[in-house]
Amino acid sequence: MRTPISNSWQRCRSLGLSPDQSDLPFEEDFDTDARIIRAAVPVLDRLQYSFAGSQMNICVADARGTVLLRRFGEPSLARSLPAIQRVPGFVFSEQVAGTNGIGLALAERQLIRVYGAEHFAERSQGSACRALPVRDPLSGRIEGVLCFGYPRSFDHPALATVIRKAARAIERRLLSHSSARERALLRAYLDTEAEAVVGRHHTMGLDELALGQHPRDHALLMEKATELISCAQRAAVRVPLSDGRCITLLSRPMTSATGVQGLAIEAVLPGPAPPDPLITPRQTEELPGSPAEPAASRDVLPSGSVAVGAPGQVAVGNKGVTVVGAGDTRPSSTRPSRGLLLVGEPEVGRYALAARRRLELLSEASTRIGTTLDVRRTAQELAETAVTRLADYVTIDLPEAALRGEESSDPHGDLRRTVVHGIRDDCPFHPVGKQVDYGPATPQLRCLTSGEAVLEPDLSVAAGWLAHDPEHSEELLAHVRSLVAAPLVARGVVLGVAAFYRGQHSAPFGDDDRSLAQELATRAALSIDNARRYTRERAMVLALQRSLLPQGLPDQDAVEVAHRYLPAESDVGGDWYDVIPLSGTRVGLMVGDVVGHGMLSAATMGRLRTAARSFAELDFSPDEVLTHLDNLVGRLDREDPAADEADIIGATCLYAIYDPTTQQCTMARAGHPPPALVRPDGTVSFPELPAGPPLGLGGLPFEAVELDLPEGSQLVLYTDGLIEDRYRDVDGVLDQLREALAHPERTPEETCQVVLNTVAPAHPGDDIALLVARTHALDTDRIASWDLQADPALVGEVRACAVRQLADWGLGEAAFAAELILSELVTNAIRHGSGPVHVRLLHGRTLICEVSDASNTAPHLRRAASTDEGGRGLFLVAQLAQSWGTRYLPQGKVIWAECGLDGI
Known part of the structure; x- marks a missing residue:
């Protein structure tokens, strides 16, 4: 079982949930005009059209797991489903519903897939689902979950790409949407109260506010101020300080004397001991956050939206800035103080969003690339990470030597297509395994030569790329429009090249994309090189192992x-x-x-x-x-x-x-x-x-x-x-x-x-x-044995029996050698051993002569001197036999000699 599923089941069991439970909490009063609903409705309508006629169940839930919207590929499907699967308002958080798409996506905070029996509830085990958190593009906070539910037979890897694109579309709409009710409330409040309140503000330099800031407080304030500038609008955010106080940051549009438009970020600090604030019912009924909501959880509201806080907080609208107080009856010494914190241009917003996306992608790359020590799999992980976060298609070419764990002698000319990955499978790239040759003017070879990523924002006018293979380039231009080629170099070793492509319907690459592709390729190259080195060392060890x-x-x-x-x-x-x-x-x-x-x-x-x-x-x-x-x-x-x-x-x-x-x-x-x-x-x-x-x-x-x-x-x-x-x-x-x-x-x-x-x-x-x-068993008719007493006179009888047995086996040609060997071994056993003596002949692949006795004394081969009368018997046995030796038994020993039968 996959680790996220196993962990979720364990959490569900610890919560006392039962797989056969059917009741889920139902929220009747969820906000039907929530930001996530307004942003998701058009996207879900398009998804419903795309999946028309299928059994797809599409839903959006909020950050607590409450389903807010539902759409069905086949409208009639809704009539056949229980209310829990078709009516908005049911809560699918893991704490109450067990392991499911929405709850697990909130717990894991990433794209998840729950398939069949991986669902905790038995009622859902006939289905599969994919779910992805939807985040506020500026804060990164999870605003909700987009979930696809479908029969298990409908599961397909391409659904991961579809749900990612849909979630990004919702996030873009979150960035551009604002609350009409909040704007109307604030505009009404400012119309009646602004003139009376504005004159009571006390403004000073930020240093005069005597915040006593910790360095972390100052860094946090600067970060939030930058986010406010990126909104390019009037907005506010409350920031808690380390000493327990809260400071409010306001953004005010301004124009310099030279006509440069920008925003000024002001810090507003409440008085030292404000009394408990009061808000009239008219002021509280449309507030976006409840009084119990932590201050740190409030965030920047983009594109003309507003933030309305509790008393003592700042509300900002299109007509000015006001501070909500307890009827403004406090003395002037407790009124909020204001100071300038930062000035910037709205263009910063675009860079802030790009920087967030870049950090998210690099963070994901650090965990997804290099999970194995396999060269091909590591290259595949680079491609999977880049699609669709950076590119629509990725191809990776590595030398054949690198795939074997070696260093290539010609990394520029010995490249083979190793990975092809993209949003579609019909793009006519060279297939995996094909050797690819790049001309000197192509971006791929230029990046290998320079060691830096090469950007071609418009491939239709990239002469070097077009001229290299005109026919193939013309086919590719029907699918791609922009290219970044990045070298894969680690520790001075050229490992290959990664090519990132964007399709015709995507924005072309820019310089920031080139830098990001370079960073991804550099990180991946280290992992690929580690895998290459491991492959080489493993091949060496495996070769040693197999040779042994x-x-x-x-x-x-x-x-x-x-x-x-x-x-x-x-x-x-x-x-x-x-x-x-x-x-x-x-x-x-x-x-x-x-x-x-x-x-x-x-x-x-x-x-x-x-x-x-x-x-x-x-x-x-x-x-x-x-x-x-x-x-x-x-x-x-x-x-x-x-x-x-x-x-x-x-x-x-x-x-x-x-x-x-x-x-x-x-x-x-x-x-x-x-x-x-x-x-x-x-x-x-x-x-x-x-x-x-x-x-x-x-x-x-x-x-x-x-x-x-x-x-x-x-x-x-x-x-x-x-x-x-x-x-x-x-x-x-x-x-x-x-x-x-x-x-x-x-x-x-x-x-x-x-x-x-x-x-x-x-x-x-x-x-x-x-x-x-x-x-196997040796046939008994291939075994001959004799027992005899320790009497030298019996040696000749044994020799005669052995010769007759060899004749019966058709081994007459081996009789001479066997007769001499048996004569010497039996004589030694009688003279130097102890009886009884046992003789055995074995006719197998070779002829084996065995003589055993009850003594543990083993004979030793020695070279007899010319004057010695004996000592040549074992030397003769060694010359006549292929091999000979002694093995010991619990009751004595066996001296054996083996004769070959190749020439017989």
Whole structure:
């Protein structure tokens, strides 16, 4: 669930709301002539016409969530809906209605989308909606919410653009509207009271007012004064000071002797201790704010509007300025004092609005651009941020090398279209993936050469742009009219170019837009460069990781194996797997996971995997292998003088040995998740193995467990990245894994793919190593064994039996070497070991000769001197066999030798 939705549901639950509630508060006396209503009516009428015939439900609510207006794409829809969805006056704030479009937009203060079951109320879960706060353009205060409601099947990403444009249209009308009732009230009041009151004002310099201003107070006053000048009209605003007093700022139109028109901002300070004011009923019935409204919440009223305050406040109209008092009976010492604060021209208003929009866009860019460390996604975020706040269309071109994380050797000529984003999809820009070549006179190449953004306010007369590709330029001119090309440069590296376009129905770009585009491109370039560097480093670590993993599967007949390695999205970890052929046709299966991510984890993984394979090839049992690895990890920690507690090396491991001659599997684990066992009948289980501590902790022994695995069983080994995820329950994931594995007819390759498709997280936060092995059994007719007493006279009998068995297997050509090997190994066992002696021949991919006895003394190969009478037997075995060795059993040892059958 998305974070805003989850947070809203939690707030609703904490408020004691119920999803099946149906009653909402209803406000019968809302102001039908509110500013937001007057500004929104024409916009909603146009929206209703645009969505005619659809099931769109369009509404406007005030800043408290009370619906003030409703429109329907299909008028008949209103008759089929309950009153709560068609009658204005119902309150949809989150506190009473739960998670919904209007309430969540007010809570999140941004464009939101609530889809289906994300609604808290069950009655709304068949619908979807998008809602966007509507703000006062000067103050930035939320005046209301515009909301689109529709069936879930009607949802489309383009609705986000439509609702943004509609909200901006309402905000523009808010800027130009004023209250006719307020003007009429103030004009009537001034007509009767102005002459009597104006003469009682006491005016002085601002410094003489002795405000004792804190520096923050002065900065606040200057900010509000600038906003008043931007209104280009008579207006007033109350500003609370840090000492608890309130000062009122007035704007007065004025004309200099040279004819320059501007405004003077005066500060009005009430007397030191004014008595409780009185206002006549005629004065209060049309006030825009109630007496309980905080002073700080009153704001500048634009375009000829007025502000009427409580007694002691200033009311400003077209005929003059007056102070409302308690009948003006106060002595002159308590009358308000006035002083000049600032003088400016109305043109400042346009710059103030532009500056606010610029700050809002840059603030949004700081949170929206660079949310991932993916080069393409970061470039896409730049385009999405700029459309439609700055441009109608954005294209971004990056070198192919930058997409791979490298620095391009020719960033000016190796550009590929990476992003195309705009208000419409039919604009004929070059498609994503196409290589783009810019001529020297094009704005794109000029900006790359100069390092500064290039502005082309009118593309129809931009010779360099037109001449580069006349046919394509002519097609684009039907859609765009203005261009700003900004270079993407970070830390001295040229990363590409971003082109911002405005359509035929938008105002052309200006110099301020060029500066804003440059700022956006600079910020985005840093994020793109971070993503590029991360991509390069991740590619290096991933290459190291993959080079340290097995490059292929060894030849063996014990199991049919498939494997997968899936790196984490954020960073590469230290997961590994291995398949190790062992003596006696056995096979070792291993998975492990080094704690942490990055280059150190990958390098440590390589060291551990090499060591683990070496220990395994020495024919150690699984618990002994883990013990040696545990000692190794502890030694690596102690040998690193720069490591602190946060850099301690840790790892988990699971090691299993399967013997196809007995169909038994011995396994042990060190802090690793247990394997999954799939029986031939489809039963899936997770064997209970002693967990053992993770590698590196030391102190505790590891314990091995033996399991019987019928032929055709599947043993599934994996690392914790497959099942552990912060957003998923482990037990639920294990149930998914059990369901995915309950198909014994699948091959190991198919099983691997199904597990990754159905069980692995969509965006893994940790590496995943997966190893699936289907067991085979060595046919009994390929196994021959003999037991004999420790009598040298029996050696010849064993040799004869072995030769006959090899003839039966059709391996007569190997009889000579096998006969000599068996003769030497049996003789050694009788002379230097202890009985009884067991001899076994295994006919698999190779011919294996095994001789076991009850002694733990192992033979050692040595070079015999020319004068020695013995000591050449093992040397002869080593020359005749591909490999030989010793493995220990609980009741003795086995000496084995392996002969190749390639030439037979």
